[in-house]
Amino acid sequence: MKQYFKSIRFRIWISFVLFALSTTLLMYFAQSVLTPIFYGYVKASECTSTASTIKGLLSAEELDPVELNRVAGELAVRNQIDIIVNFPNTGVNLIKSKAGNGDVLQRWISDSVRESIDNDPDNTLMVRVEGDASGGADGMILATNVIRGDSVAAYIFIYSYVEPIGTTLSIANSLLFIFANIILLGACVISIMISSHIANPLVKIAKNADKLITGEFSMKVRKSEYDEVAVLTENLNAASVEIAKTENLRKDLMANVSHDLRTPLTMIKAYAEMIRDLSGDNPEKREKHLQVIIEETDRLTLLVSDILDLSKLESGVVQTEPVYFDFSQHLKELVNRFSLLDDAKDYQVISQVEDGIFIYADTRRIEQVVYNLINNAINYMGEDMKVTVRLFRKSPDTARFEVADRGVGIPPEQIPYIWDRYYKVDRSANHKRAVKGTGLGLSIVKGILTKHNFTFGCDSKVGEGSCFWFEFAIPKDIPEEGLNALPQ
Ligand code: ADP
Secondary structure, three states: OHHHHOOHHHHHHHHHHHHHHHHHHHHHHHHHHHHHHHHHHHHHHHHHHHHHHHHHHHHOOOOOHHHHHHHHHHHHHHHOOEEEEEEOOOOEEEEEEOOOOHHHHHHHOOHHHHHHHHHOOOOEEEEEEOOOOOOOOOEEEEEEEEEEOOEEEEEEEEEEEOOOOHHHHHHHHHHHHHHHHHHHHHHHHHHHHHHHHHHHHHHHHHHHHHHHHOOOOOOOOOOOOOHHHHHHHHHHHHHHHHHHHHHHHHHHHHHHHHHHOHHHHHHHHHHHHHHHHHHOOOHHHHHHHHHHHHHHHHHHHHHHHHHHHHHHHHHOOOOOOOEEEEHHHHHHHHHHHHHHHHOOOOOEEEEEEOOOOEEEEOHHHHHHHHHHHHHHHHHHOOOOOEEEEEEEEOOOOEEEEEEEEOOOOOOHHHHHHOOOOOOOOOOOOOOOOOOOOOOOHHHHHHHHHHHOOOEEEEEEEOOOEEEEEEEEEOOOOOOHHHHHOOOO
16 A cells, blocks of 8 residues: 555646645635635726716716716616715705615715715725625725815715625636536546556556566567657667577577587597597507597587577677678688688689679678688589689679589478578488588578578589579668778
8 A cells, every 4th residue: 555655656646636626725715815805906996987987077067967877877887886976956866776785875875974075185985884694795885076166066976896796606606616626527537547658658667577587588568658658668678688689599508508519528528438448559549539539629619619609690699790891802812711721622612703892791790601601512512622602793783692512412302401500411322421510500601691681592403513692782882981891
């Protein structure tokens, strides 16, 4: 429960409700305290301006009784007041009653009042009149006189309520009650909507973050419509993807290492035991057994680096870092390195490379592809002991790289599988064991080329040889900084 009071949901809801309540209280205060004061001021100023208008008419040189009657009537209606114009000489009263308290006013008029007006320095009295016991509203009376020559020509008495009366007040109160409820209800609905919009994704994110702790990295939180929450979701999703990659790499490595390293290690151990127990004294046998140990150790080294490469590629931990570079020039240098070995070994790597073909790729990774393909070709080449490396423009926009040999070839039904890890073509009939093969070379090639979005493949015929190839778009408009990144 304590936890709930601390939640965003509750905090937003309570803030809105408190805001709505304080707004309502403010409105109630304004209505009950400020409105009567303001109303009183307005009414007083209406009475004063009415008195001065009537005074103006009465002070005119020739009194126009019809006009006086009309104006007084209009003012009484407009301001909802009672007006009595009393002519002391004739005793005539002009009465216009719209506030409904004309008789109160009439009762109030007396000689003593008239005397007080005459004696007042401003000739004006303003008196507050309390509402009757039956709950009537308070009122005010304004009394003044009009002097013509030396004598008083007329007295003006005006009565007005200074509080909202009757229905006005009850309408205002009912409206206040209705509005207060609408505001309160609106505040509740809006706050629940906003808080659940913000809180729900946060709760989901928190639950998913819990999963991360328990080792489940495949979380995917739906994006929220609020920017801040969306950024948090995005970051957490990205983080979980990265953690999942590293976790997969770890699992992969564990599985591969334990599976793949066991065979060569068993061999090394077996041959070492054989040397210790059997062939130690026989130099010829010992030499043979030691040779196996050396070869298996080489294989082990190769295997470890291949496993690492492949695991990194497949788990997505390493990203390619493509740059623009002159592939033709780079390829010539690579093939040259193999050619230097030509003399030591008895094979030949022939280079047919068109000049000036650029590529946008990760230099080190493409080098690895070239090496793996040439190595395979050398391992599986035919009697002619020749491997051909080609690079040429296939169209103005695309170029093609090929490594071809005239070796054993691959049966068509097995071609789709050679890219799988540890797949080895079954050659029981025409067996020629790859000396250094780990079964991972082509998987690495596939991983790298897929990451570059290059198309690749293998054309092969049993007995005639194989051609491994990949194609790529020749980059146009190479940016200046791209050229700076050319491999040296
Ligand atoms: P390996 O290390 O065994 O060469 P790869 O993944 O590089 O593993 O190749 C997978 C299989 O594809 C090889 O075992 C081999 O049977 C076949 N292969 C690859 N390159 C050639 C080639 N140039 N000629 C014939 N077969 C090939």
